[in-house]
Amino acid sequence: MDKHLIFMDIDGTLVTKDQQISARTKSVVSELQQAGHQFYVATGRKYSSASEIAKRLNEQTQVIASNGSVYSINEKLHKNRLSDEALQFVYQTMTEHRLPMFFFGEHTIFYTQQLPGYLQKNDQSRIGNTEEDFLFIDSLETLMAVSPRIINGIIIADDREAELEIVRKILEESQLLSVSPSHPNNIELIPLGVNKATAIQAVRKNLAVPQKNIISFGDGLNDLEMLQASGVSVAMGNAVDELKRHAKFITKTNVEDGIAKFLLDYFY
Numbered sequence: 001m002d003k004h005l006i007f008m009d010i011d012g013t014l015v016t017k018d019q020q021i022s023a024r025t026k027s028v029v030s031e032l033q034q035a036g037h038q039f040y041v042a043t044g045r046k047y048s049s050a051s052e053i054a055k056r057l058n059e060q061t062q063v064i065a066s067n068g069s070v071y072s073i074n075e076k077l078h079k080n081r082l083s084d085e086a087l088q089f090v091y092q093t094m095t096e097h098r099l100p101m102f103f104f105g106e107h108t109i110f111y112t113q114q115l116p117g118y119l120q121k122n123d124q125s126r127i128g129n130t131e132e133d134f135l136f137i138d139s140l141e142t143l144m145a146v147s148p149r150i151i152n153g154i155i156i157a158d159d160r161e162a163e164l165e166i167v168r169k170i171l172e173e174s175q176l177l178s179v180s181p182s183h184p185n186n187i188e189l190i191p192l193g194v195n196k197a198t199a200i201q202a203v204r205k206n207l208a209v210p211q212k213n214i215i216s217f218g219d220g221l222n223d224l225e226m227l228q229a230s231g232v233s234v235a236m237g238n239a240v241d242e243l244k245r246h247a248k249f250i251t252k253t254n255v256e257d258g259i260a261k262f263l264l265d266y267f268y
Contacts (some may be wrong), residue, residue, distance in 0.1 A: 004038075004209070010043040012239075038207070042186055069191050086177040086189075114188075195222070217259050218239065230265070
């Protein structure tokens with residue numbers, strides 16, 4: 001069988017809520033890697049957190065992180081970052097609306113308000129395990145001083161979906177960055193023209209794999225472009241309805257070995 005490139009979102013797709021990867025999924029992925037197929041995690045998490053999850057599968061699993069802003073090809077790391085103009089606009093807009101901001105470097109999270117409990121617990125957090133991974137941003141000047149270290153970001157505000165929709169449109173209309181929700185309580189802040197699909201296309205072209213041999217798995221709207229760029233697009237059973245409408249296939253949920261079950265059916 002032709003060699004395939006397989007891309008898997010992490011939260012809500014590859015891992016369970018307690019950040020575990022099932023033994024069955026690990027076994028199926030390893031078996032297919034030995035047969036010559038290549039696997040990537042493709043996530044909004046920062047690079048260090050994504051790499052940690054990839055290594056839980058095995059050392060052969062590659063990484064697309066920060067919603068396509070950082071990705072590896074043959075062990076070489078490629079990066080894009082939010083522009084200074086985008087960072088300044090985001091900061092001013094979110095300050096006006098009193099919404100919390102989180103910006104991600106390869107290894108650091110920069111934040112403007114108190115960290116929510118689920119971030120501190122490392123649950124769907126994209127954050128490492130040590131306090132050194134956090135840096136408080138108390139002003140625009142502080143933000144701009146660390147701007148070269150910032151790749152992407154996210155606005156998270158529980159129970160404020162109407163406000164998030166308002167600021168999402170403002171950010172979109174600025175044409176300074178790309179935005180995408182991965183959950184109803186957030187807005188992903190991504191370098192302009194970048195998403196998981198642009199990273200997949202770069203990887204695919206470099207490795208000379210045809211689009212029909214690209215398989216992708218996702219559960220959130222920030223996976224939409226990734227699924228659209230894939231010959232075989234798979235929404236998890238727990239995916240948002242909009243993603244399911246655009247996917248060619250729907251598999252079981254992330255807690256029902258959805259990835260493993262689909263791959264076994266597809267390859268065997």
